[in-house]
Amino acid sequence: MWRRSSVTQEEKQTLRVLWKDRVRDFRASGMTAAAWCAEHQLKTHQLGYWIQQYEKPTSSKPSPAWIPVQIDESPQPAEDGLLLRFGEFTLEVKPGFNRQLLVDVVRVLSQP
Structure with missing residues (x-):
């Protein structure tokens, strides 16, 4: 049976810091992912997941900005x-x- 994890925010943050350190150590090692994971008794898919998490851009959307209007x-x-x-x-x-008539006409004209 599947159960929802009851991991606290503090535990999640601790896990993020741990994996950030692991990713940094892996990159500095010069080893292949398989060799490094075997040495540290970790699964390569876990390492791959966390590498991907840290390579994601923090925000892909530009921040909204006001433009002047005259x-x-x-x-x-x-x-x-x-x-x-x-x-x-x-x-x-x-x-x-x-x-209401204008709304109805615009709605009809807007339909493909």
Whole structure:
């Protein structure tokens, strides 16, 4: 029967430090993984796993950043509308438009 491990965070950290030292020692030894593992009574797949863990980049995504935006605050006449272009379709939205109707139309136009 499979049971969930109840390893504490402190034990996990201790294990990480232990394997970090082992990986460093292996790399400094100049030995093959098989020979080094045999000498230290470890399995080569364990060593391979931990080498892979320490070679992973810490973050593959760039951090989000704010970009400057300039807003034209010149007043627009209320009777002006808005033109929305969806591929070959153009919708003119005027003040007082029916929101739900616009949502429905945009949804239909967005479908493949």
